[in-house]
Amino acid sequence: MLHKTTRLMHAGAPAFIDGTAPVNVPVERTSTVRFENTSSRAALQKRREAGEPVSTYGRDGRQTHRALEAGIGELESARDVLLAPSGLSAISLVFIGLLSPGDHVLVQDGVYGPVRERVEPLLTRLGVAFSYFSAADGLPHKHIQPNTKLIYAESPSSFLYEILDLPALADFAHERGVLLAADNTWGAGLLYQPLALGADISIQAVTKYLGGHSDLMQGAVSTVDAELGQRLQETHHALGLSISADDAYLALRGIRTLPIRLAQHARGAFAVASYLQRVRAVTRTFHPALASDPGHALWSRDFHGANGLVSFALRDADAAQAAAFVDALKLFGIGASWGGYESLALVAPPQRLRGQRYWAGTEAVIRLHIGLEDADDLILDLAQAFRSVAS
Numbered sequence: 290m291l292h293k294t295t296r297l298m299h300a301g302a303p304a305f306i307d308g309t310a311p312v313n314v315p316v317e318r319t320s321t322v323r324f325e326n327t328s329s330r331a332a333l334q335k336r337r338e339a340g341e342p343v344s345t346y347g348r349d350g351r352q353t354h355r356a357l358e359a360g361i362g363e364l365e366s367a368r369d370v371l372l373a374p375s376g377l378s379a380i381s382l383v384f385i386g387l388l389s390p391g392d393h394v395l396v397q398d399g400v401y402g403p404v405r406e407r408v409e410p411l412l413t414r415l416g417v418a419f420s421y422f423s424a425a426d427g428l429p430h431k432h433i434q435p436n437t438k439l440i441y442a443e444s445p446s447s448f449l450y451e452i453l454d455l456p457a458l459a460d461f462a463h464e465r466g467v468l469l470a471a472d473n474t475w476g477a478g479l480l481y482q483p484l485a486l487g488a489d490i491s492i493q494a495v496t497k498y499l500g501g502h503s504d505l506m507q508g509a510v511s512t513v514d515a516e517l518g519q520r521l522q523e524t525h526h527a528l529g530l531s532i533s534a535d536d537a538y539l540a541l542r543g544i545r546t547l548p549i550r551l552a553q554h555a556r557g558a559f560a561v562a563s564y565l566q567r568v569r570a571v572t573r574t575f576h577p578a579l580a581s582d583p584g585h586a587l588w589s590r591d592f593h594g595a596n597g598l599v600s601f602a603l604r605d606a607d608a609a610q611a612a613a614f615v616d617a618l619k620l621f622g623i624g625a626s627w628g629g630y631e632s633l634a635l636v637a638p639p640q641r642l643r644g645q646r647y648w649a650g651t652e653a654v655i656r657l658h659i660g661l662e663d664a665d666d667l668i669l670d671l672a673q674a675f676r677s678v679a680s
Contacts, residue, residue, distance in 0.1 A: 301356025364478025376494025379508025399446025459487025497628025
C-alpha cells in the first residue's frame with residue numbers, strides 16, 4: 290500500500306479529458322449549476338438527498354471542493370468530509386448537529402477557548418447542559434450523566450498540549466452509547482488519526498496547518514460513519530455552510546506541501562523547546578515531544594510527530610512582563626492564530642489557563658508558533674528578548 294504522503298499528493302487529482310489533465314484542480318466558481326435537462330436535475334437531487342456529495346447548487350461546491358474533500362478524507366481516513374467557513378463554524382456544526390434540548394455534553398477542560406466562550410452560551414440557551422473533565426482524572430466516570438450524548442476532546446489541549454488516552458476514552462464513550470468528537474487541528478490529520486483511534490468525529494481548523502500560508506479561513510468535519518455523516522450533512526445544509534472555490538483551492542494546495550512543512554515546523558519547535566528548557570527564566574516548557582513532558586509516553590504511542598507549537602511559563606512574570614517579552618521579539622509576529630509559515634508569539638489569556646486542571650501555576654504563559662525560519666535565528670531572537678526583560 291502507498292504511504293500516506295504519496296496518497297496525499299494524488300488525492301483529488303483532476304481526471305483526464307481528451308487525453309490531458311492539469312496538475313492542479315481548476316478553480317470552479319459558480320452560484321448556479323446548470324442542468325442538461327430536467328431529468329438530469331431530478332436525478333442529481335435524488336443522489337444529493339441520499340447523502341452523495343454531488344452538486345445541485347453553488348453552495349454545494351463543485352470539483353474544487355470535491356478534490357479538497359478527497360484530500361482531507363485521505364488525511365483523516367474518513368468516509369465523509371464537510372467543509373465549513375472556519376474552524377469555529379466546524380465545531381458549532383458538530384454541537385448543533387448532534388445535540389438536542391435536554392442533552393448533556395462532556396467537554397475536556399483544555400479545549401479551544403471559544404468552545405467555552407461562544408458555543409457553550411449558545412447551546413445552553415438552546416437547552417443543552419455542559420460540564421467539563423480533565424485528562425488528569427483519567428476516564429470521566431464521575432462526570433458522565435444519563436443524558437450525556439457527546440464527549441468532546443482536544444488532544445493535545447490548547448496552549449498547554451495536555452494529551453489524553455483517546456482509545457481508552459473512545460471505548461468508555463461507546464460502552465455507554467455516547468459519541469466522541471475530537472479536535473484534530475494540532476495533529477492536522479498527518480500527525481494524529483482520531484478516527485482510527487476510535488473517535489466518531491474529527492474536526493480541524495483548516496485555517497492552520499492545512500492552509501499553511503495564513504491566507505484563508507476554513508474548517509472541516511470528518512467521520513467514517515455513514516449515518517453520522519448524513520446527520521451532520523443535514524445540519525450543514527440547514528445552516529447554509531459553504532466555502533469559496535478559491536479557498537478550497539488554497540487549502541488543497543496546502544495539503545500538497547503539508548508533510549514537508551510539518552517536518553520543518555517540528556524540527557524548529559523541538560530545537561526551541563530544548564533551548565527553553567535550559568533558560569533560567571523559564572519554569573516549565575510545554576511540548577509533548579520533550580521526554581520530560583508528562584504526556585510524552587502517550588504522544589510516542591499515538592502520534593506520528595509534532596508540530597510547531599511550544600509554550601513556556603515565564604518565571605515570576607505577570608501579564609505585563611510577559612507582554613514586554615513578546616514586544617521585545619523581532620522575528621516573531623504577535624497574533625492569535627498559528628500554522629502558517631511565519632513564527633508567532635502570544636501571551637496566553639489567563640482565563641483560558643484557569644479553566645485547565647493541567648495548569649496550577651501563577652506565572653504568565655507565552656505561546657510560540659515556530660514557523661519555517663531557521664531555528665538558530667529564532668533562538669537568538671528569544672535570547673535577546675530574555676536579556677531585554679531581565680534588564
